[in-house]
Amino acid sequence: MGTRVNLMHETPAPAEGRRRRTDEGPGGAARQARTDDALDLMAILRMLWRRRAIILGTIVVFMVLATLMLVQVSPRYTATALLTLEARQESVIDIEAVMSGLSPDASVINTELDVLQSGRLLGKLVDARNLTDDPEFNSALRPPNPIVQYLDPRTYIPPEWLTALGLSPEAGPVLSEAEQRARQRNRVIDAVGAALSVSNPDRSYTIRVSFETGSPDKSAALANTLADLYLTDQLEAKFEAIERATRWLGTRIGDLRQRVREAEVAVQRFREENQIIQASERVTVSEQQLAELNSQLITAQNDLTAAEARYAQVRDLADRGAISALGAVLDSALVQRLREQEAQIQQRRAEISNRYGERHPEVSKVNAELQDIRGKIAVEVNRIVAGMGNEVQVARGRVKALETRLDALKATSSNVEAARVELRELEREAESSRVLLENFLSRSKETASQEGLQQADARIISEAKPPAAPSYPKKKLVLAVVLVLASAVGVGLAILLEALDRGYRSLDHVQRDTGVTGLGMVPRLPRGKLRGKAPFDYVVRSPTSAYAEALRSAFNTLTYGRTPPPRTVLVTSSLPGEGKTTLGLCLARLLARAGDRRVLFIEADLRRGRVWPTLSGRAKAKRDEDRAPTLDAYLSGAEARWQACVITDEVSNLDLILGSGQGRDVQTLLRSDRMAHLVEAAREQYNLVLIDSPPVLAVSDAIVLSRLADTTVLVVQWAAMARDGVKSAVAMLDKADVEIGGAVMTQVDLRKHSRYGYGDYASYYGQYGHYYAN
Template identity: 55%
Template sequence: MNPGIPQSAQYPVQQQPPFDPAQIDDDADLIDIKELLRTLWRRRMVILGSVLFITSLALLIVFQLTPRYTASALLTLQTRQEAVVDIQAVMSGLSTDASVIRTELDVISSRRLIGKLVDTLKLTKDPEFNGALREPNPFTQALNPKTYLSHDWLLALGLASVDEETLSEEERQAMEQAKVVDAVTEALNVSNPKLSYTIQIAFESEDPKKAAQLANTLANLYLTDQLEAKFEATQRATDWLSERIGDLKTRVVNAEQAVQEYREKNEIIESGKDGTVNEQQLAELNAQLVTARTDLAEAEARYSQVKSRLGGRTSAASLGEVLNSPLIQRLGEQEAEVRRKLAEIAKRYGPRHPDTIAVTSELNDIRGKISEETAKITKSVENEVRVARARVDTLSQNLEVLKKENTTAEKARVELRELEREAQSSRVLLETFLSRFKETSNQEDLQQADARIISQAEMPVEASFPKKKLILAVAVVLSGMVGLGLAFLLEALDNGFRALEHVEKVNRIKGLGMIPKLTALKLKGLTPFRYAVKKPTSAYSEALRSVYTSLMFGHPGDSRPKSLLVTSSLPGEGKTTFSLSLALLLSRAGNLKVLYIEADLRRANIAKSMIETDEKAPSIAQYLSGAVEHWEECLFKDGATGLDLILAGGKTDYPQTLLQSDRMKRLVTDADERYDLVIIDTPPLLAVSDAVIISHYVDVALFVVKWESTARDAVRNALELLRKAGAPLGGAILTQVDVKRHAYYGYGDYASYYGRYGDYYAN
């Protein structure tokens, strides 16, 4: 070994192995099931306590709650209406639309219908719904703010509305009624199952019989309310129709009277279906005129024919009027007979025969009669023409007079028809209203509710509230969740280290061991380092040896560190106890020559802890300051173990200057040559930086962490100081480990077995 070179340079293999961030990142992405289970096991009392506490509290509350019973009545809306008579109803049936069903639910739960229920069952006298009748609960009164606040404060906070003392009796009863209606409404639940036309009316009450009574009564009130609504609508329609019919009757009478008066005033006389008299006269006169004109035309034609025959060669005897005359016909027959007779006599006797002459005279006489009769007929035809013409003229004059009269009458009839139409419309409207009045009057006895009860509410057997099994099950589940949440929350808030693997993972440093905490019962007045010497086979001593073994044999080859620096992040973490206990234990074994150096020049306390100290022995501060020439003069040997110690002595003004001096470096170098192991106890890193300075002179720096106590940030910051300074970190040690609690937490490392296998130790 080269005495001029520090041990940290001679043992490079003792440095921390390089840290691989990728390895930590890969491990961070994985869920450590074992660690999760260990966390649950460590916090099992928190979880179990949460479950027991919340479940017990829920159990206590459940059994303190008053049981409530729910009874339900089921109604169905009538989707098929029974048509007793084929008339239109005044109030039609309900539609099956979803909005209509929702409206019916609101009607059932309306304050108007609930008010009827309250009045029917006299619920204002029921203490269950009228809180004023209930006996005050001392516990509730204690929690009620009205007990402690004045009325003005209650008004300001909205806990009171008006001063009840100023209310009249009617107002007080109305307020009491409103509160009872509110209480009953809270106990009511009206629902409509999906895809159905049914309505469920459910009431919750402390009395099962009362719950059924409330549901059935409300269902009946709802049906009665529907009928009353229809009766009221029908009655209103009947009253309105009756009033309108009276008005219409008066209107019809007035209209018909106006028509009649107008007829009389304008002398318009109807004659059945043929219209007025004037119209009939005009039609008849017109027909007569047509006939007269036809007769005149015929007479003129005959007269013209007669005149033409008289003036021409044709005999008038051939005229139709002549031929049709009975006299002419008889004379013609006589003429024919006389002519036949004349022909026979003339043939027999000749023209001069007296008989022939007599017959000829008879024939001429007959012909004279015919001519005379023909002249009479011709004169008659002429007279007919004059009569026909006179008749035509008379009828024409009369027709013109009637036309003028009819024009005047027609003008009057225009207004008459308007009056008649008004009278007719009033008459039709009156008949319609009369018919509707009869139909509406008949409906009063035929009204049906739009719903019917299909299931009466029955008295429930079991309470619907509280559901004890469900509440307890939920309480157990929720309490378990709360317990798990608290467990993980406490674990997340836990800022200390309880296992070496935690220290290794978080701080990327090797874990060397865990030192058990010595209780006062075990120490029995001894200091921990004297206990290690007195109990060399105890768990505490074995833990010290385990740390030394991990440190010495945790390096490749035969290289072993000889100078050790022991430090921590904060005071009170047990670094002095650990370093001195290790030094005394190894020195007491006799196979190693050990030197313990107290390098805490600010708070020296070893001299106070040692029973046998040489107060005359110089301190390391005196050597470093030059008051003592050689460091060997500062050595002090422990009589019980043979350990060589160099104590810090009193406080110095410039400790860092002394520790950075060549004397300190020479001390460590010379001690490495003369001793098998040099242990240097240094101040905490976060308090002062003395340990950083000394770390450049040693082979390995050991970092002490107090179990469960030291904050993780403090450990990380302290290690960061050593890493930045290039200190040779050898590993970390957990001190003051509560063995029972550590085993209880279930970490599963070797410290968990200290308490399990006590036969191996002599504690």
């Protein structure tokens, strides 16, 4: 054994390597599974299950507080009236309204929302419902809250101190009664505005008007009243607009009438001053005379031309002697009668000449008649020609007279036209004033006709009804939120407590934090089972109990699968009180009682020997003395043979070497060759040597003794030992290159452990108790 220890010192393996080999041992697969389960959801659920009491307690406390709060809070009721803006306007008469309807776009809807919440409209509501006398809105009418007064520190401070500290309200200016009422009304309006909620759903012309008060009937009444006031306000605005328009139109019409009158008088006066007489609607007398005279002149000129043409023709015919062929001559009735007489006389002359001859007196008589007729014809023709000459002179004189008159009339007309330019300007001004007057008269009539046709730009589509249930507090919602929050707080507390829990409650925790294999969990023995006996007595008396089976399971996990199995096992712990000595002694008695192996228990804790006081009266030494020599006696050389220090437990046939508990220079003794010789010799004579060593963090004896053992078992007390202590102990053993065979958890409260829901085999001890004889 000494040689083996020296070899270990010559080729020390790193701590990680020793631990890795440990992982490759019997518990390697379990530790690998533990790594894979580090983020397993089941681990979280088990943690929550372990802390379910704090979670449920937190939920119960929060729910009770929330219920008490809901009972104390005064309920509030919300009633809603629905309005809609009219996108379609009815037109009874086809005239333009004085105030057109609303265009229901987003900006107009937002404006109407502001109108509904305006102080002017809310003031009308306050006056209509007499809300200044309502204590809910008028805080001056509410009695003071005694709790608030009790909690207000100013109640207990003298007034002069408050004044000195500047905490007393300063006296303001003295207000008249009307000013006080006005301020009170403004405060009530603000309170009503706080209870009002106005909204417009997206893509809708609907407006929701909601009131939240302590009474369902009041909420509905306020919402409906405000909706009615809003519609009435719209109509009043239109009527006021019509009234203003009518007044303005009346004033303008009066002014325009005066202007028209003055303009028409000016036109008439100008006509008279400039002698502009209107013959018709569009023509003046001078224009008409000028046109008629011009027409006469043209006619006269045409007549003159015709007369001159006829006279020229007569003169031409006269020069050729063919005057009788003149059409005027031919057309004369006198000439025609004279021609007929001439023809008759010529016929009679011809008859007389044929009958009597040319020389007959009758022929001369007839010739004298013929000459007389022809003289008359010539006189008539000359008269006609002279008449035609006179016609030319008359026509020429008429033309000249007309031209003279026309020139005079043109001069007069030119002056009139110059005056007519100014006259037309006066007429246009008068006409524009007249048209404007007519338009205003027509608009005034239209405006007057609209008074009875006005309608609001919105309408109520749903009146507010008294709500059956309060809107505040929403008990179900509050309780649901509180339940969620309480659950979150409970889970947070559970996580916090789990993080603050410095003790190990499962071998998985030990494996996760230290990498040491978990060998087993030994249950705590209640006093009812011990019946005044020690645990090592109970394990002998009840070898098939759960306690005994836990010890066997831990030992089997340590030894099975290891070749060769360890024959010297060091049992230690981080700190005193974790049950390492009890565990080692119980395991040793249990294995020795089985009879299939020889077991030696060495109490190597030379500083605090406690096994002998416990075993006194139960174990009997082979020698006659009451107590055999102790281990430190052999190590110090006081006893030559280590076999002399062995005592035998007759009940279990266990051999023990005990310490005195009063050793000095303990580490010198433990490092001595006699100690190494003892362990090596015991390995040859016994199948299993269990060495009970002091705690690792208390003294370094365990590290010294670990050099003599095949493996070391670390005892961890369930839920009591701080994790940092266990980690420190493992770190010290790793630095000393100690092979840690595994950890055994002792004093496990099986009932609590099963409730924690770790799911390990210790959780099922209670469920399968019929397998054990406790």
